[in-house]
Structures are given as structure tokens and as C-alpha cells.
Amino acid sequence: MPGEVSGTEGSSSRRDAAELRVSHRDRDRAVEVLRVAAGEGRLTADELDERVGAALAARTAADLAVLTADLPPEGMPQQARDVIRIDQRLGDAKRTGRWLVPRRMEIRLKFGELKLDFTEAVITHDTLHIDLDLRIGGNLTLVTRPGIVVDADDITYTRGDISIQPPADPDAPVLLRVLLAGRSTGGDIVARLPRRTPWQWLQRKPRTGEARDWRNPLGGAHP
Known part of the structure; x- marks a missing residue:
């Protein structure tokens, strides 16, 4: 019928969109998403370095999409003010x-x-x-x-x-x-760094945002 798009045409349209060339702004946006994910602990330092390098070298929308496919959409950052x-x-x-x-x-x-x-x-x-x-x-x-x-x-x-x-x-x-x-x-x-709360002092827990020594999870001196 007029106005309908066949399955073949729809697939072609999606494929064409994925193959569109990306701009510097598109790459910067992907890097922002990756930095936010790393800051929230979703990516390791090595993963961040690897994905940022791939984002900066990306040529198509598909190249960028794969780098953030396993990150939640709510992690997408807003545009920072200058x-x-x-x-x-x-x-x-x-x-x-x-x-x-x-x-x-x-x-x-x-x-x-x-x-x-x-x-x-x-x-x-x-x-x-x-x-x-x-x-x-x-x-x-x-x-x-x-x-x-x-x-x-x-x-x-x-x-x-x-x-x-x-x-x-x-x-x-x-x-x-x-x-x-x-x-x-x-x-x-x-x-x-953030100050410890009284409960954190009693439990010897790290301050908010502070790295924990996993070899000595209760904190304090090593035995």
C-alpha cells in the first residue's frame, strides 16, 4: 500500500543510518558518556582508555554505538556549560x-x-x-x-x-x-576528601569516594 515501507527498505534505512559518518561533536559526546561511566565505576581505567581511543578514531555511527551499547541510557550526560x-x-x-x-x-x-x-x-x-x-x-x-x-x-x-x-x-x-x-x-x-561520618569511624570504613584497600578490607594497619 502507498506510504508503507517494506521490511527490506526499513532494514536498508537502518543500515544506512548506522553507516553515516560521524562528526567531531559526535565523538566528543561519546567520550563524555564513557567518562561518566568510568566515574561511576562502570568501566575500568583500561576499558576507558581503550574505548576513548576507539571513539576518537570512529568513522561511522555504528563504530560509536558499539562503544556505549552496554551502558545504561540514563547515564547519558547533559551538555556541560562552558x-x-x-x-x-x-x-x-x-x-x-x-x-x-x-x-x-x-x-x-x-x-x-x-x-x-x-x-x-x-x-x-x-x-x-x-x-x-x-x-x-x-x-x-x-x-x-x-x-x-x-x-x-x-x-x-x-x-x-x-x-x-x-x-x-x-x-x-x-x-x-x-x-x-x-x-x-x-x-x-x-x-x-569527604569527612568520615561517626559510623564510618566506628566501622573503620573508607570515606565516601575513598579507595578501599582490598587486601585489608576493614581498614587500619596491615597485620
Whole structure:
């Protein structure tokens, strides 16, 4: 009948779509999906490296589809914003839970504190640039997890302290580099892992996002 598509024609149409050439944007989108999956523990470091390499070399839609076929569709990330600007004067602000990490942040703080909690954040690219202007009483706290590296070498400061906690697991694949630049004329910068809850202390459990030593699952010193 008119308007109907035969089975042969439908199969041909799907095959043609799968064989369409992909763009740089298509490849970048697939890489974002893979990075989110790795951040959630769905892919190992080796699998991530292998699939990212294949995504960047992909030529057709079918080449990309096979790389994410075993990942849940709800893991598909939204499009990250290029820049988020925060100008906080008096009072505190925070980003927690599954917030989408942008490519760049411009942060101005005075008599207030901003906490950026990355323990459940959705990370879709490998670098976050933060441009800082910390005035008196303006403090920045970064709560990290394994795979997040904070670099504050480009901060100039006349007052205030900078405290960057070493990574919990130096061998973890780097999911995100946070590059801090700008100035501090009276504020503090702290990068740390999540604090243990009282129950975690009693059970000797690792902090949220902290790597567990599987050779000694209860934590503490090795026998």
C-alpha cells in the first residue's frame, strides 16, 4: 500500500543510518558518556582508555554505538556549560549531589564560603579551569574523590591559607584536573576528601569516594 515501507527498505534505512559518518561533536559526546561511566565505576581505567581511543578514531555511527551499547541510557550526560560565574558576598553557597561540572568557573567571594563537592558530580570532560578572586572572608572548599587532581600553583595570595590534600589513591585514573588560577587577598582554599561520618569511624570504613584497600578490607594497619 502507498506510504508503507517494506521490511527490506526499513532494514536498508537502518543500515544506512548506522553507516553515516560521524562528526567531531559526535565523538566528543561519546567520550563524555564513557567518562561518566568510568566515574561511576562502570568501566575500568583500561576499558576507558581503550574505548576513548576507539571513539576518537570512529568513522561511522555504528563504530560509536558499539562503544556505549552496554551502558545504561540514563547515564547519558547533559551538555556541560562552558562557564559558570559565582559572585558571592555574605553568606554561603554550595554545589553538591549530581551537579554537572562546567568547563570553566569564575568565582568571586567576600565574607562567604563556597563548597564544590565532586563526590557525586557528573564529569564530562577532563579539565575544569577555575578563575578565583578571594577577598577577606571568602573561602573555597573543594571536596574531591579518587581521580580528581587539584592544582593551585597559579594562585597568588597575600593573605589566607592554601591546603591541598594529596590524592587518596595516586594510582587511580585521572578523571578531572581542577586548575586554580587568580588571587587571594584574605581567603582560604581547601581541597580535601569527604569527612568520615561517626559510623564510618566506628566501622573503620573508607570515606565516601575513598579507595578501599582490598587486601585489608576493614581498614587500619596491615597485620
